[in-house]
Amino acid sequence: MESQIPEPIASLKASKxxxxxxxxxxxKNDRGDTIVIYLEGTSHERPLSDEDFIKISPFLKLAVQDVAADGAVKGRLAYLDVKAQCNACGDAGARALCNMLIELREANVAAVRxxxxxxxxxxxxxACAVADLxxxxxxxxxxxxxxAEVHLSHNNITLAGAHALYRAxxxxxxxxxxxxxxxxxxRLEYNAVDLSRLDTIMPGHCKAERRGERQGSAAAAAGL
Known part of the structure; x- marks a missing residue:
C-alpha cells in the first residue's frame, strides 16, 4: 500500500x-502570565507562507483569547511571545499577524513582549506592519x-523599513x-539596509555597540 502524502497546509479546511x-x-509557565504562539517553520511539514499566515491569524486570536480566559491569566493582561521564525511570511502575512496582535492588545487580552x-x-x-504593532x-x-523585543534579521527590509521601525x-x-x-x-542584521546611510536615520541613542566585525550586520537596540 502506498503511503499517504500529508495534506498541504495551504489546503487545510477552517477546522484544521x-x-x-x-x-x-x-x-509558557505555571504562573500563566505569558502565552507563547509557536509557529516556527521547522515545526511544520513546510514553512508557512503569506497565505497561511492570513488564514491562521483569526484562529490564533481565538486561541489566545481562550488561553487568556483560563487559569492564572484570567482577569489579567497576559504577556505574549510570538515565535514565527524560519517561514516564508511576506508583507501580507506580517500585516495579518500584526493586525491580529494589535486587536488583542486593544481588547486588553494580551500584550506582545x-x-x-x-x-x-x-x-x-x-516592517511597517511590525512598526504599527x-x-x-x-x-x-x-x-x-x-x-520589548523585535527580531527581524534575514529578511528583505531596506532603509525605508528601518526608518519606520525607528519612528515607531x-x-x-x-x-x-x-x-x-x-x-x-x-535586530535588523542581514537585510537590505544600506549601512552607509543608516546613521542618517538612526536616532543617536539607538545604535548598539558593535561586537566585532560581522559582514552585513545592522543590529540596533532602539532606546539604548
Missing part, C-alpha cells in the same frame, strides 16, 4: 486551521506592556523598574 492554532498557543520573524520574506511593508503597544501608563520606537526607552529604563531590542 483552528486545530493548528489551538496547538500552537500555549502557556517579543516577536520573532527572522528568516522570513518581509519587505518594507512587512510597536507603536500601538506604547500606551502611556502601561510601559510594562510595551513590546520614538517613545523608547521606556520606564521599567524604579528609575531604570528599558530599550526596544531591535
Amino acid at each position: 486551521w483552528n486545530s493548528i492554532a489551538k496547538n500552537s498557543v500555549q502557556k 517579543a516577536i520573532h520573524l527572522w528568516k522570513n520574506e518581509l519587505g518594507d511593508e512587512g 510597536v507603536a500601538a503597544s506604547a500606551i502611556d501608563g502601561a510601559e510594562r506592556f510595551w513590546v 520606537a520614538s517613545k523608547y526607552p521606556r520606564p521599567y523598574i524604579g528609575r531604570s529604563l528599558a530599550p526596544l531590542w531591535l
